[in-house]
Amino acid sequence: MLELTPTQYHLLLHLLNHHHQLLTTHHLLTPVWPFHYFPHTNLLHLYIPCLTKKLHYPFQKQLIPTLRGLGYVIKR
Numbered sequence: 001m002l003e004l005t006p007t008q009y010h011l012l013l014h015l016l017n018h019h020h021q022l023l024t025t026h027h028l029l030t031p032v033w034p035f036h037y038f039p040h041t042n043l044l045h046l047y048i049p050c051l052t053k054k055l056h057y058p059f060q061k062q063l064i065p066t067l068r069g070l071g072y073v074i075k076r
Contacts, residue, residue: 007032008051015064015074024071048072 004012010032015023025044033043048064055063064074 002054004051004054008047008054011047011051012055012074015072019074022067022071022073028072044072 011028014028014031018027028044029041048066052062052064064072066072
């Protein structure tokens with residue numbers, strides 16, 4: 001069973017709803033975090049690795065590759 005925090009769940013859901021699409025930091029932060037954030041926040045740098053680690057173990061592959069300087073994309 002995959003245990004996610006509410007924020008991780010919403011982040012994963014947003015990524016899945018836009019699978020194979022490159023999502024920038026802005027495109028991920030705006031719908032997932034209900035509060036105003038600073039443009040150069042490191043929220044995703046904290047949440048994406050944790051989410052990736054949780055997904056990597058059961059599936060044995062990296063499902064959320066980081067496209068350095070561009071954003072994130074999820075592979076199905």
